[in-house]
Amino acid sequence: MSERKVRVRFAPSPTGALHIGGVRTALYNYLFARQHGGEFIFRIEDTDSTRFVPGAEEYIIESFKWLGIEFDEGVSYGGQHGPYRQSERRDIYKKYVKQLLDAGKAYIAFDTPEELDAKRAEIQNFQYDASTRAMMRNSLSLAADEVSALIESGHQYVVRFKIEPGEDVHVNDMIRGDVVINSSILDDKVLYKSADELPTYHLANIVDDHLMEVTHVIRGEEWLPSAPLHVLLYRAFGWEDTMPSFAHLPLLLKPDGKGKLSKRDGDRLGFPVFPLEWHDPKSGEVSSGYRESGYLPEAVLNFLALLGWNPGTDQEIMSLEEMVKLFDITKCSKAGARFDYVKGMWFNKEYILMKDNSELAPEFDKILRANGIVATMEQVEAVVGMMKMKKINFIKELWPLCDFFFIAPETYSMEDKFVRKNWGETAAADMSELADLLESLTDFSVASQQTAVEKWVEETGKKPWNPWRVALVGTGKGPDMYELSAFLGKEETLRRLRKAIEILK
């Protein structure tokens, strides 16, 4: 069984946008598959027809495309183990439900939701299990002809798994080791509903994982309590020898306060919890996305990978390829991780610094256009190159730091602290000299200016840079003065210099 080809899956429900925690689960599955030369399956678990949300499936697919996580087979990818949408696998599940029924490992129950509610109200800690099923309406407590009569007369029913009590069930978890739960605390889970002819998660999950030859189940910790049930199901089907290995990942927690990370936290603290912007078709609500907020997908993946895992070295910045090499599922942490979105922003900053200007330019160009600036791509790249190491986490933060490249200061004012401090008594005269010097240059390149200005500086002992900055920028921000002048060009540089001299004297 160990020589089976590694096959893992990510199987979301199309009930809304893809949660960032789900993205991390998918990422870990992806890394695991890739490092073992295995396959990664994308399955849609839409067995709850009442919670289906149109557009969610497409949203999830687009999210992974943006992130750069590729599947080998599944919905929209094709493959030999389809269909990959559970709602299209009704007949398959029916067959396996019947198998369990015939073997006496499951039974039919007619109790209505109202009856169950009544029982729960009547008996505290009521659980549908070996100790209570005799008093319920099911094929174990009713006569055979009564059962068939009920079915024939159209009564809705569910199929429940018959749990044998008193047994210690072991789940071997790749992260947590041996987890033992006694079967007595498990209830007779509903496996199938006649109302929509669909199984519940538990049955569909086991059947699909088996049929799709899944070897490793890597999922969130919220599934740990039901893992013993799943083990029991594999056993009931006689599939224990090919049962997948399990790994239950720690959850992502709120950055502050209590509980797991939720959509509300993003709204409240101002960071996205979804990869892409999501427009809820029911409520009309719009939730921000990492893509639209200006995150680079590489940064998002890098950040997420380190929330619950690390390579055991001090390396934090790593490409997807490096992560594939370094990832170790057994080294995942066991406790939940607070979602530190501030560190997420730092990752984005690091990736911006690493990216070529040409890759960053299109996004900045959009922002320029939104501000009514039309520039050549060459200019946009130049500005991004000069300014990306400023204190920014996102390209969009560049604009307020960069406007002077495109818009000359309207006015100059001693109100500005930097101006007051740097435009001294001799500034006007010095800048006049500088302007004359620059005007004499035929070559206005950085190198040419630098040579000329530094020679003048050496001869006169003047320090022209800050007043020069006042003139070109209007305040204390911006790149190196030679670079800025070269970008603006001789004409504009002189124009700004002379205007400043005139206004500030």
Added chain:
RNA sequence: GGCGCUUUCGUCUAGCGGCUAGGACACAUGCCUCUCACGCAUGUAACACGGGUUCGAUUCCCGUAGGCGCUACCA
């Protein structure tokens, strides 16, 4: 309530019986410097508590407390 998982700086974490408990984010300071940054350096800051086991526990075991999850005809 029951069951399970879990517990190292504010946060993410390294540590797998003996360490001045390491790194990163954030924060602070300094250096660099034509501004702001980048970069570099430094600093503040942690083993939840109580019992064991051991020559010796952050590390192993057991409790307690806290945190998290599950407890649906949702996944």
